[in-house]
Amino acid sequence: MPRMAHTIEIAKSGRATCRSCRKPVAKGELRFGEETVNQFAEDGATSFRWHHITCAAGTMPNELKGALAAYEGEVPEREALDRAIEEAIAKLPPPFPHADKAPTGRARCQGCGEAIAKGAVRVAVARDIDRGMTVTKGAGYLHPACAAAYVEEQGGTHEELTAGLRANTRDLSEAELDALFAEV
Ligand SMILES: [Zn+2]
Ligand SMILES: [Zn+2]
Structure with missing residues (x-):
């Protein structure tokens, strides 16, 4: 567009x-x-x-x-x-990618397919959601350790991911951010 x-x-x-x-x-x-x-x-x-x-x-x-x-x-x-x-x-909700804490244990990681535990820090990225007739943009969630590989598979780079996470993440403590970037 x-x-x-x-x-x-x-x-x-x-x-x-x-x-x-x-x-x-x-x-x-x-x-x-x-x-x-x-x-x-x-x-x-x-x-x-x-x-x-x-x-x-x-x-x-x-x-x-x-x-x-x-x-x-x-x-x-x-x-x-x-x-x-x-x-x-x-x-407003922060732009993608950003990190937050999973409010429930229901989301599955787009990378490994395993559940993301409630309260765990997760990475949220923009994702195309196929609704049959139309494709809409939505959020996809990832374990921090699964995020880089997924983003690279989608044509992004590790640098874009970490720069985006730094710019867009709100409401995480310094310690949580350190743990996040140690894994991403
Ligand atoms: Zn008005
Ligand atoms: Zn995962």
Whole structure:
């Protein structure tokens, strides 16, 4: 999928409805445009779904942050907006790969096929899940010791795995991180 070019602009009319809260976006108000590919267009044409800036801070914080970085106009209450964005990003699930502790003992390791014990540190990677008609992205879990071989089999590298784990892992203690990197 091509990288979407989200945008921010001053609403030219009051006709758009915010896709986050379903209320109208007033004319003259700053609005966030979420660029989406028209599913039924063969040429990959795109259009915008509009959001109030403050709504987008909560529902699409990463996308809004990117658009704000490129926007050169005035943004009212910018500090409060940036704070709302950072708070919303902190609540999002971390990107893959990351490590966390298994909340149950039900997941099986994508590498060795054995169960991952409840409470054990595990590595989570993006995985294509085949649902028959469609393939969706989901999480695949691995024992730390099984992770590198699996990622390399999928075309990744050991360096990408460890760099990703360092950047994306939250909520593990220093000791748990040390144990993780000793095994990965
Ligand atoms: Zn809204
Ligand atoms: Zn394993």
